[in-house]
Amino acid sequence: MSTKPLKQIHLAAHFPGVNNTTVWSDPAAGSHIDFDSFVHFARTAERARFDFLFLAEGLRLREQGGRIYDLDVVGRPDTFTVLAALAAVTERLGLTGTINSTFNEPYEVARQFASLDHLSAGRAAWNVVTSWDAFTGENFRRGGFLPREERYSRAKEFLAAATGLFDSWDGTEIVADPVSGTFLRDARAGAFTHCGPHFDIEGHFNVPRSPQGRPVVFQAGDSDEGREFAAARADAIFGRYGTLDEGRAFYADVKRRLPRYGRTPDQLKILPAATFVLGDTDAEAHETAHEVRRLQVSGQTAIRYLEHVWNRDLSAYDPDGPLPETDPEPGENTIALGRASVRQFRDPRETARQWRELARAKNLSIRELVIATTARQTFVGSAATVARAIDDLVQADAADGFILVPHITPGGLDVFADTVVPLLQERGVFRTEYEGTTLRDHLGLSVPAPAPSGL
Amino acid sequence: MPASPPPAASRAAASAPLHLAVALDGAGRHPAAWREPGARPGELLTARYWADAVAEAEAGLLDFVSFDDALTLQSSSPDGPDGRTDQVRGRLDAVLTAARVAPLTRHIGLVPTVTATHTEPFHISKAIATLDHVSRGRAGLDVRVSQTAHELRHFGRRAAALPEDEAYEEAADHVEVVRRLWDSWDDDAEIRDVATGRFVDRDKLHHIDFEGRHFSVRGPSITPRPPQGQPLVTAAAATRAAYGLIARSADAGYVPAHDTDAVRAAVAEIRRARETAGPAAEPLHLFGDLTVFLDEDAPAAHARRERLDALAGTPYGDGEAVFTGTPAQLADLLQDWRTAGLTGFRLRPGGISHDLPAITRALVPELQRRGAFRRAYEADTLRALLGLARPAGRYAAQPAA
Numbered sequence: 001m002s003t004k005p006l007k008q009i010h011l012a013a014h015f016p017g018v019n020n021t022t023v024w025s026d027p028a029a030g031s032h033i034d035f036d037s038f039v040h041f042a043r044t045a046e047r048a049r050f051d052f053l054f055l056a057e058g059l060r061l062r063e064q065g066g067r068i069y070d071l072d073v074v075g076r077p078d079t080f081t082v083l084a085a086l087a088a089v090t091e092r093l094g095l096t097g098t099i100n101s102t103f104n105e106p107y108e109v110a111r112q113f114a115s116l117d118h119l120s121a122g123r124a125a126w127n128v129v130t131s132w133d134a135f136t137g138e139n140f141r142r143g144g145f146l147p148r149e150e151r152y153s154r155a156k157e158f159l160a161a162a163t164g165l166f167d168s169w170d171g172t173e174i175v176a177d178p179v180s181g182t183f184l185r186d187a188r189a190g191a192f193t194h195c196g197p198h199f200d201i202e203g204h205f206n207v208p209r210s211p212q213g214r215p216v217v218f219q220a221g222d223s224d225e226g227r228e229f230a231a232a233r234a235d236a237i238f239g240r241y242g243t244l245d246e247g248r249a250f251y252a253d254v255k256r257r258l259p260r261y262g263r264t265p266d267q268l269k270i271l272p273a274a275t276f277v278l279g280d281t282d283a284e285a286h287e288t289a290h291e292v293r294r295l296q297v298s299g300q301t302a303i304r305y306l307e308h309v310w311n312r313d314l315s316a317y318d319p320d321g322p323l324p325e326t327d328p329e330p331g332e333n334t335i336a337l338g339r340a341s342v343r344q345f346r347d348p349r350e351t352a353r354q355w356r357e358l359a360r361a362k363n364l365s366i367r368e369l370v371i372a373t374t375a376r377q378t379f380v381g382s383a384a385t386v387a388r389a390i391d392d393l394v395q396a397d398a399a400d401g402f403i404l405v406p407h408i409t410p411g412g413l414d415v416f417a418d419t420v421v422p423l424l425q426e427r428g429v430f431r432t433e434y435e436g437t438t439l440r441d442h443l444g445l446s447v448p449a450p451a452p453s454g455l
Numbered sequence: 456m457p458a459s460p461p462p463a464a465s466r467a468a469a470s471a472p473l474h475l476a477v478a479l480d481g482a483g484r485h486p487a488a489w490r491e492p493g494a495r496p497g498e499l500l501t502a503r504y505w506a507d508a509v510a511e512a513e514a515g516l517l518d519f520v521s522f523d524d525a526l527t528l529q530s531s532s533p534d535g536p537d538g539r540t541d542q543v544r545g546r547l548d549a550v551l552t553a554a555r556v557a558p559l560t561r562h563i564g565l566v567p568t569v570t571a572t573h574t575e576p577f578h579i580s581k582a583i584a585t586l587d588h589v590s591r592g593r594a595g596l597d598v599r600v601s602q603t604a605h606e607l608r609h610f611g612r613r614a615a616a617l618p619e620d621e622a623y624e625e626a627a628d629h630v631e632v633v634r635r636l637w638d639s640w641d642d643d644a645e646i647r648d649v650a651t652g653r654f655v656d657r658d659k660l661h662h663i664d665f666e667g668r669h670f671s672v673r674g675p676s677i678t679p680r681p682p683q684g685q686p687l688v689t690a691a692a693a694t695r696a697a698y699g700l701i702a703r704s705a706d707a708g709y710v711p712a713h714d715t716d717a718v719r720a721a722v723a724e725i726r727r728a729r730e731t732a733g734p735a736a737e738p739l740h741l742f743g744d745l746t747v748f749l750d751e752d753a754p755a756a757h758a759r760r761e762r763l764d765a766l767a768g769t770p771y772g773d774g775e776a777v778f779t780g781t782p783a784q785l786a787d788l789l790q791d792w793r794t795a796g797l798t799g800f801r802l803r804p805g806g807i808s809h810d811l812p813a814i815t816r817a818l819v820p821e822l823q824r825r826g827a828f829r830r831a832y833e834a835d836t837l838r839a840l841l842g843l844a845r846p847a848g849r850y851a852a853q854p855a856a
Contacts, residue, residue, distance in 0.1 A: 033678075067657055077589075078678060082554075087555055088506075088559050111548055112548050139674065140672070181766060183540060183541055187536075190545070204527065206527060
């Protein structure tokens with residue numbers, strides 16, 4: 001056995017929303033819009049001493065087959081506004097929001113995040129994402145959409161510009177001495193210039209340096225370009241690999257990229273999204289997990305999911321019957337719009353071939369096949385089993401922690417907080433009290449020095 | 456109460472209840488206000504400062520607070536930064552500040568400034584709808600138009616600012632998109648029909664398909680219809696070009712309250728514009744907008760203002776509507792201006808630490824004694840406080856787009 005000291009686990013909670021993880025039909029499911037839901041969820045996360053709460057963003061309702069998709073939760077509030085309101089009902093919990101770099105402008109987003117950091121006394125984090133599609137662009141007057149290959153160049157430049165804005169105040173300018181009448185030490189406070197292919201902006205940023213210096217930056221992409229972007233710029237990655245082998249490979253790959261940017265491995269936290277199903281016993285948890293999967297993937301949901309691959313209307317098919325024998329429609333996916341998951345099928349014909357093979361070999365119906373291939377239950381078992389699994393993955397460097405996505409809104413986190421967290425604390429791998437006040441404190445990240453010339 | 460009294464309303468209107476709002480900005484409207492005792496100039500970027508100010512306004516039963524904002528550093532010059540180091544510089548996003556205080560308050564309306572010229576109506580619509588959700592029906596927005604070149608360079612999208620009329624037309628289009636998006640979900644769109652597996656009735660979600668000169672937006676919103684249906688849209692009649700925006704787009708306009716004749720003329724012109732270009736049937740509040748310096752005796756108020764002027768180096772009030780005197784004198788004036796067709800007032804405290812409590816603890820009781828202001832909050836939403844009905848969604852009962 002290694003004598004390596006125990007790693008401390010980072011835990012966060014993702015408010016579940018617009019996808020089929022959420023079992024809205026469960027009698028325990030509450031509103032995903034009422035502020036009370038967010039308050040309950042955030043207070044549970046804070047009671048459990050989680051690092052942060054995570055909120056995704058939507059910029060266009062998903063459509064499928066030319067109509068608004070109606071089988072999952074539809075609709076959500078504005079990310080910034082909810083996070084600012086949550087700052088009033090929590091004290092230490094980090095507040096992380098996804099904000100897109102394509103349909104926004106750096107000055108506005110930088111001032112929103114800097115404001116959130118002030119209003120939360122240092123708890124703001126920004127998950128930078130790079131949607132680019134024309135479908136989303138139809139809701140925006142400018143920016144429109146980007147060629148796919150430019151999305152990272154815009155995101156990188158967006159973040160560089162925003163960083164320049166954050167760094168345009170060094171934090172020492174405000175004197176506010178009523179006797180001498182000196183409010184600012186230096187009239188140049190906030191001066192910035194950024195000139196590049198995407199943004200040509202200059203002037204004065206009007207939010208002074210925030211408690212964390214800059215908000216914590218998350219990145220969520222998995223492509224080679226996304227990993228490089230994260231290694232260069234991000235404080236944490238919202239990862240997708242929750243298993244030992246995939247997680248370790250991803251972890252090693254991303255951390256290996258850090259030195260070329262002059263960074264150390266502890267400067268980038270890797271936090272995969274993870275679901276969980278708990279039971280009094282492992283057997284009971286597995287039984288519940290199976291029921292949850294059936295609720296998440298109804299017959300209709302299975303058909304709609306299959307359409308993502310086949311790229312055509314399959315509503316005539318019986319979800320309890322066999323897969324279509326015909327091949328998917330070639331070309332760009334046009335049946336499902338506004339869905340990130342569609343992009344994972346880079347070779348739909350090959351996916352369809354594998355799925356037919358699997359269904360034949362195991363005698364799976366359409367619904368059973370979809371359940372089998374989209375299993376996203378990361379942790380299933382008793383609290384002891386789940387606590388051990390989380391700890392093992394973190395100690396094995398498959399992750400630095402997890403962003404937990406319960407399948408019930410907003411109460412689904414409660415049982416985790418009440419049963420798994422105490423076991424992690426007993427193992428000595430999770431805090432029993434917050435040691436600091438800011439999200440950077442929780443994540444063990446230092447406050448960056450302003451680098452006005454670092455554009 | 457009717458939101459639009461007939462222009463000839465006289466003594467009856469003078470004693471009818473009026474509406475009161477305060478505009479919050481930094482330490483107050485006077486550039487030297489931050490140097491006043493109790494001004495807390497080192498806390499202007501903290502949540503506590505804003506929570507305390509809004510709590511004070513709510514204790515005074517005010518209809519709403521507005522939060523000033525701009526996408527540029529404060530300046531005494533319209534042309535760009537003035538290089539001064541003796542005035543408050545730096546401020547927080549108004550929508551986020553309003554959201555931050557929403558859970559700490561229960562009755563008062565929250566009206567942040569939004570710069571229509573440089574923002575996306577889709578983002579603004581969902582942000583204000585969400586402010587309405589988190590405040591349970593107390594959200595509004597104050598639409599601001601920017602034409603300054605230096606603010607434009609913060610965005611770098613346009614070579615030059617639009618001509619004034621066009622900038623206001625663009626803002627009116629912005630509001631139209633925001634309002635359509637608020638209506639793009641019918642109130643009962645979320646059905647959670649377990650039997651059919653449908654979470655929403657998509658016939659109750661609507662593409663808005665706005666096509667205008669400056670932008671087009673497809674919709675629907677991603678945020679369900681806000682509790683008020685339509686949060687309160689306000690705009691300042693800062694220039695005549697803004698009259699059209701108020702007439703076409705607003706639920707409430709702010710008219711600079713210099714003198715009775717000027718107020719009467721502005722009110723008449725805005726109401727005429729409402730008849731021709733705007734939603735004439737919809738009630739429109741017109742609030743007198745003025746900065747106030749209040750003390751128990753008038754000489755003290757004047758002395759304080761002069762002391763602040765001396766600290767600032769220039770007399771305050773060039774072009775601004777300003778009142779300096781006692782709460783009783785202000786109450787007289789408000790009741791008098793009320794006869795010029797105003798339905799309420801937005802007061803800008805010269806210094807928040809001094810003049811906000813003067814409003815809530817002296818002016819409000821004075822108006823209450825005269826039967827001209829509420830003694831308790833009589834409604835839970837901002838629209839209801841202002842006597843405005845909750846509008847039906849414009850697309851409801853129409854087939855889905």
